[in-house]
Amino acid sequence: MSALKKIRSKLITPLSPMGLPPSYSARSSSKAPVGKKRDYSALHWSSFFEVSESVVVNEGADTFNIYRRGSSGPLLVLLHGGGFSGLTWSLFAESIDSLVCCQVMAIDLRGHGKSKSQNEENLSAETQVSDVISVIKCMFGEDAPPIVLIGHSMGGAVAVHTAAAGELPTLAGIIVIDVVEGTAMEALASMQSFLRSRPKHFPSIEQAIEWSVRSGQIRNSESARISVPGQLSSMLTGQCAASEVESATSQTEEVPGPIKHGDCIEEEEEEKEEDGEVESTQSTMKKPAASPAHEPKPGYRWRIDLTKTEQHWPGWFHNLSSTFLQVPVQKLLLLAGIDRLDKELTVGQMQGKFQMQVLPQCGHAVHEDVPDKVAEVVATFLLRNMLTTANEKFN
Secondary structure, eight states: OHHHHHHHTTOOSOOOTTSSOSOOOOOOSOOOOTTOOOOOOOOOGGGTOSEEEEEEETTTTEEEEEEEEOSSSOEEEEEOOTTOOGGGGHHHHHHHHHHBSOEEEEEOOTTSTTOBOSOTTOOOHHHHHHHHHHHHHHHHTTOOOOEEEEEETHHHHHHHHHHHHTOOTTEEEEEEESOOHHHHHHHHHHHHHHHHHSOSEESSHHHHHHHHHHHTSOOOHHHHHHHGGGGEEETTTOOBHHHHHHHHHOOSOOOOOOOOSTTOEEOOOOOOOTTOOOOOOSOTTSOOOOOOTTSOOOOEEESSOGGGGGGGHHHHHTTHHHHHHHSSSEEEEEESOGGGOOHHHHHHHHTTSSEEEEOOSSOSOHHHHSHHHHHHHHHHHHHHTTSSOBOTTOO
């Protein structure tokens, strides 16, 4: 056990359960070429997903936005971390689709992205599990393909609890990205101070993207360009900033697919922003010039105030390690560093109860920082467990 103590003593950087780094000193993974400024303009979701749909559940009380890609093979249900949205999986979805036959469904969880709920601050594990199961059953009914739950940070905890609920008969696997009980519980004490230390609002989407990259929250600038708008809402309209990017840059129409299972109600979104154009500037971190009084410059705040959800944080991670080990499906734990392991998972890994992969030299948002590497790991997991077939591109 002395070796285990040495491992745990290396916990220099605590794991952030929200999907956010515990500090935001500049840690960008790469620098723009000399003489060329990095592009922080927002990207539209249609470059990475095929369809965006609204799924109405709970007798019309809640509407969940989902992004889908692919139409055959196992269903990868992607659950994001706290504060993020389904768009956090954009580059991963594009990459995994090129490697193996599969279909992906990224959900904007309660209070996040373009989803709308009666009680958006109720992020309890039980409520989020119910939400995920309702969306899956609504979309696929009793004809669901083999399901693999993939969750990052808070979404990883939700994935584990969803798997343990036993309400998904075709569940075939679970993949948890960079969250374990021990380090997550230790990090909770510092989360409020971190959340309050972030900028409260941004004058533009580009400035929010640049802050996310420069602070190290997302080290991959391309991923940040598609992911960050889903984390913001307009201070003028109250709408998710991802909708504003759609109305300003989209050249294609949203194509909501027919939803016929269960009590689903198909809801066609009406996104009509007259003044939602995203303006690209050469130096977005500089203070913008004052706008004329008759043309107010819209600002953006965080889509959800995570500081108000503190009462639910412990419930995400309580008994997470033992629950993960007991779920009777194939399991994979993907970490940004070996120091993330707690005692129970260390013992379980030695006993071969789950597969583990470490991807060093990336931040907590592993799937955004190195989406191609994560896609390769997931593709290998699916093939090893005979859940799909490989495309020609994947060796």
